Amino acid sequence: MKKILKQTLTTILMISILLTQAVVSAGWLPGSTAAAAESKDPSVKAKGAIVYCATTGEVVWEKNADKKYNPASMTKLMTCLLAIENLDLKKEVEVTAEATNVIPTKIYLQAGEKITVEDLLYAALLESANDAAMALAIATSGSVEEFAKLMNQRAKSIGCTKTNFVNPSGLAGEGHRTTARDMALISAEAFQNSTLRKIAGTLEYTIEKTNKAEERKLENGNLFLDGGTQKIPTGEISVKKYKGVFGGKTGTTEEQVATMTVGLDYDGLELYAVILGSTMDKRYSDIRKLLNYGKENVAKYVVFEKGTEFEAAKLKGGATNRVNGAAADPGYINLPEGASASLVTTQAVYEEDLTAPVKKDQKIGTVEIYLADELVRSIDLLAAENVEKGWFLSRFGITNFQTVVICTVLALVAVFFIAIFTLRAINMKKKKRRRQQQIMEAARRELEREQSMKQRGWPY
Numbered sequence: 001m002k003k004i005l006k007q008t009l010t011t012i013l014m015i016s017i018l019l020t021q022a023v024v025s026a027g028w029l030p031g032s033t034a035a036a037a038e039s040k041d042p043s044v045k046a047k048g049a050i051v052y053c054a055t056t057g058e059v060v061w062e063k064n065a066d067k068k069y070n071p072a073s074m075t076k077l078m079t080c081l082l083a084i085e086n087l088d089l090k091k092e093v094e095v096t097a098e099a100t101n102v103i104p105t106k107i108y109l110q111a112g113e114k115i116t117v118e119d120l121l122y123a124a125l126l127e128s129a130n131d132a133a134m135a136l137a138i139a140t141s142g143s144v145e146e147f148a149k150l151m152n153q154r155a156k157s158i159g160c161t162k163t164n165f166v167n168p169s170g171l172a173g174e175g176h177r178t179t180a181r182d183m184a185l186i187s188a189e190a191f192q193n194s195t196l197r198k199i200a201g202t203l204e205y206t207i208e209k210t211n212k213a214e215e216r217k218l219e220n221g222n223l224f225l226d227g228g229t230q231k232i233p234t235g236e237i238s239v240k241k242y243k244g245v246f247g248g249k250t251g252t253t254e255e256q257v258a259t260m261t262v263g264l265d266y267d268g269l270e271l272y273a274v275i276l277g278s279t280m281d282k283r284y285s286d287i288r289k290l291l292n293y294g295k296e297n298v299a300k301y302v303v304f305e306k307g308t309e310f311e312a313a314k315l316k317g318g319a320t321n322r323v324n325g326a327a328a329d330p331g332y333i334n335l336p337e338g339a340s341a342s343l344v345t346t347q348a349v350y351e352e353d354l355t356a357p358v359k360k361d362q363k364i365g366t367v368e369i370y371l372a373d374e375l376v377r378s379i380d381l382l383a384a385e386n387v388e389k390g391w392f393l394s395r396f397g398i399t400n401f402q403t404v405v406i407c408t409v410l411a412l413v414a415v416f417f418i419a420i421f422t423l424r425a426i427n428m429k430k431k432k433r434r435r436q437q438q439i440m441e442a443a444r445r446e447l448e449r450e451q452s453m454k455q456r457g458w459p460y
Contacts, residue, residue: 042293044286047277051294052184054270056334056377059181060294068162068177069276072251072259073128075170077190078151080121083136084195089118091139098144099134102169106131113212122205125196126218128250130169137168144168155182158189170251183274187261191247200247201225222248223284224262232280239284242291250283258283264291268332269300303331303344303369309384310348313364318356318387325350325364325381333369333376343372348381358387
C-alpha cells in the first residue's frame with residue numbers, strides 16, 4: 001500500500017512540474033519572460049508609428065516608420081514654425097478671400113479681417129483652424145504654392161527624406177504625404193522654437209474683437225495637456241492628463257483617419273510619439289502606449305554637461321596656437337539596461353586647418369560619443385574664447401607670447417654680443433695705449449741714456 005501511495009505522489013509531482021514549465025514557457029504567468037517580452041512591444045492601431053528621443057537622436061521603437069501617409073493637421077506644425085521664423089508676431093495680417101475658402105475646422109475668418117500673426121498661430125495650433133493656416137501661409141510667402149515650396153525646403157534642411165507638402169493646413173491634396181520618422185524630426189524641430197512651444201502648450205486663449213468679428217475663445221485640442229473628453233463619430237472618449245507632455249498636434253482626415261504627434265519631457269530627455277493612420281477612438285490610447293514604452297525603455301546617462309571643455313584644437317595664424325572647444329549641449333545618451341558606463345567614450349574632432357581669428361561660440365568641431373565603439377551621438381564644439389589674429393610669426397604656429405619670448409631672448413643675445421664686442425674694442429684700445437706708452441717710455445729711457453753717455457764722453 002505504501003509503495004502504491006509513493007508511486008502516485010511521484011507521478012502527481014512530475015505532472016505538476018511539467019505543467020508549470022509549459023505555463024511559464026507559454027508566457028501565461030505574470031512576470032514570465034514571454035509575458036515581459038510581449039509587454040515591451042506596444043500594440044497600436046496606427047499603421048505607422050515611432051517613438052523618438054530627440055535628446056539623443058535615437059529611435060526607441062518604430063512601426064512602418066518610413067511608409068508615407070497623410071499627416072492631416074500635423075502639417076500645421078511646419079506652417080506655424082515657418083510663420084514664426086519669417087513674420088513679426090505683432091504684425092497685423094489682412095485676411096484674403098482665398099484664406100477663408102476652406103472647410104472646417106476653422107475660426108471663420110472673413111475676407112478683409114485684420115488680425116495679428118500671433119492670434120493666427122494660436123488659432124492654428126489650438127483649434128487647428130485651416131483658415132488661420134492659410135492666412136499665415138499667404139502672409140509669409142504671398143501664395144500657397146510658394147509657401148509649400150518653403151515648407152519642403154525646410155523639411156529637407158532638418159533631414160526629412162520622404163515628406164512632400166502641398167498646402168499649409170493638411171487638407172487632402174495630391175502628394176501631400178509624410179512618414180512617422182520625418183514627422184518626428186519636424187516635431188522636434190518645431191518644439192525647439194520657444195514661441196511655438198509656448199503656444200502649443202497653452203490650454204485656452206482669447207482672440208480679441210477685430211474689425212470683422214467678435215471676441216473668439218480658443219481651447220487646446222490636445223487632451224493630454226489637461227485631460228478631458230472628446231466627441232467622435234462613434235460616441236465620446238475620455239482622456240487623462242499625461243504628466244510631462246508639453247505640446248503636440250492632432251490631425252484628422254476627411255475619412256476620419258486620425259494622426260497625432262506629442263512631445264514628452266521625461267527625466268531630462270525629450271521624447272516624441274507619432275502615429276499615422278490610426279482611428280479616432282484609438283488615437284490617444286495609441287499615443288499613451290508609445291509614451292509609456294518610451295519611458296520604460298530609455299535611461300538617461302550624463303556623459304558631460306553643456307559647456308564642458310575638451311582638449312584644445314590646433315590653430316594657425318592666431319595669437320595662441322590652440323583654442324579649447326566647449327560642448328554646445330549636454331552630452332546625454334540612452335544607456336541600455338545592463339550596459340556599463342565604462343563602455344562610454346568620447347572623442348573631440350576638430351575642423352582641419354582651423355585659422356585665426358576665431359570668435360567665441362564659433363563652431364570649431366564636434367565631440368563624438370561612443371557606446372562600445374559605436375557612435376551614438378555627436379555634439380557641436382564651440383570656441384571657448386576669442387582668438388585674435390597673431391603676429392608675423394603666427395604663420396609658423398608661434399604664439400604672440402612665444403614671439404615676445406623669442407624676441408626678448410634674441411635682444412638679450414644681441415646685447416650680450418654687442419657688450420662683448422664693445423669690451424673687446426675697449427680692451428684692444430687699452431692694450432694699444434699701454435703698448436704706445438711702453439714704447440714711448442722705452443724711447444725716453446734710451447734718449448736719457450744717450451744724453452748721459454754724451455755728458456760723460458763715452459763713445460757708447
